[in-house]
Amino acid sequence: MILLDSNIFLIDRFFKRDVHYGVNRQFVERLPALDAGVSIYTLLEICGLASFNLSEAELARWFYHFDRLYSVRVIFPAGLGRTAEEYWSGLLDEMYRLFAGRMTFMDAALLSIAEEYAVACLVTWNKKHFDGRTSVPVMTPGEFVAT
Numbered sequence: 776m777i778l779l780d781s782n783i784f785l786i787d788r789f790f791k792r793d794v795h796y797g798v799n800r801q802f803v804e805r806l807p808a809l810d811a812g813v814s815i816y817t818l819l820e821i822c823g824l825a826s827f828n829l830s831e832a833e834l835a836r837w838f839y840h841f842d843r844l845y846s847v848r849v850i851f852p853a854g855l856g857r858t859a860e861e862y863w864s865g866l867l868d869e870m871y872r873l874f875a876g877r878m879t880f881m882d883a884a885l886l887s888i889a890e891e892y893a894v895a896c897l898v899t900w901n902k903k904h905f906d907g908r909t910s911v912p913v914m915t916p917g918e919f920v921a922t
Contacts, residue, residue, distance in 0.1 A: 776810045776848075778889045780899035781821045781881070783916055784813075784845065789828060795900060795917070802898070802916035803845070812848040812894075813841070816884035853891050876908050886911070 786799045793799070813821075822838045829837065842849050857865070866887075873883035882904045889897045889911045896912045897905065898919050905913045914922075 776812055776850075776892065776894050777896045777898055777919075778850065778885065778892070778894045779811055779813050779817070779847065780885055780897075780901065781813075781817050781824070782900040783898065784821055785824060786900070788825065798917040798920055799900075801920050805920070807846040809846075810848075811846070811898075812850040813845075814850050814885055814888040815852075816881065816888070818849055820881055850888055850892065852888065873908075878904065878908065 783799060783802065786793050786796055787803050790796060818838075818841055821841070822834060825837060826834055836844060841847070852862075852866070869887050870880065870883050873886060874880075878886065882901070885897070885899075886905060886909055890909060894911060896914055896919070897909075898914055898916055899905065900915055902913050902915050905911075
């Protein structure tokens with residue numbers, strides 16, 4: 776599985792004049808043929824940012840049916856069968872570990888899921904945010920399309 780960050784979808788929907796739009800669109804068009812996913816954290820980030828520009832109906836489609844709109848799976852943290860206290864304690868320890876490596880919350884949340892699921896690749900336009908911080912391969916959509 777490859778794990779995707781939010782910018783791929785935000786560029787696709789809202790930034791058609793972005794310098795990366797063309798290659799980003801090529802990547803998005805390949806999603807139905809890939810085993811791709813977004814973390815639940817990423818989906819919440821996408822919907823929160825998009826809420827300023829989407830109608831309520833379109834926001835509901837993104838929030839509840841994003842997996843179908845973009846042919847991706849929504850990935851939840853493993854081990855949700857734990858108690859709430861165990862879950863939050865584990866999450867906070869993991870976030871601290873990643874924050875100590877100088878990461879933002881969303882980058883840390885994305886990397887946490889990527890490492891937890893041992894994904895084949897993390898695809899992001901913010902590759903430099905992950906350099907030297909993980910053993911998970913990290914590529915931009917342009918690099919992925921070129922392979």
